[in-house]
Amino acid sequence: MKNRAAYFGVFTALALILSYVETLIPFRFGIPGIKLGLANLVVVIVLYKTNWKEALLLSVSRVLLAGFIFGSLFSIIYSLAGGVLSLLVMAVLERSGRFSVAGVSMAGGVAHNIGQLATAMIAVSTYQVGYYLPVLLIAGLATGAVIGLAADAVLKRIRNLDLK
DSSP states (O other): OTTHHHHHHHHHHHHHHHHHHHHHSOOOOSSTTOOOOTHHHHHHHHHHHSOHHHHHHHHHHHHHHHHHHHSOHHHHHHHHHHHHHHHHHHHHHHHHTOSOHHHHHHHHHHHHHHHHHHHHHHHHTOSGGGGGHHHHHHHHHHHHHHHHHHHHHHHHHTTTOOOO
């Protein structure tokens, strides 16, 4: 595929735009770390249309760029921990071929929250933040389902786009 770099640039731009849009949405539950994860829509699409390495590069690039533009060093650290764990889980499940796009995304949402929670436990040197785990698991399932259903709809519409 000749235009691989151009597509990667477009996907990175889309992920950054969705990261920005998410900062405009008042989606607060009173618990730190719960977000819809709109940028993960692009990561899931890239995972299915290319491979896990490109999806990982996109995820890390997006986290770093969005962190420097919209966030802070702490947001970068938490997002990287969650994003990398999430992508690894999604890559394994996607490769198995046994899960739907929504199922893969839901597992990614849960893994993302677990990665962030583990990072928070290390950062504050206490396990007590682990009390958020049940709520974060439910949030990861819910947001992962929304993102997964949206990604599945997009993937059906771009099925003829060959990026591998």
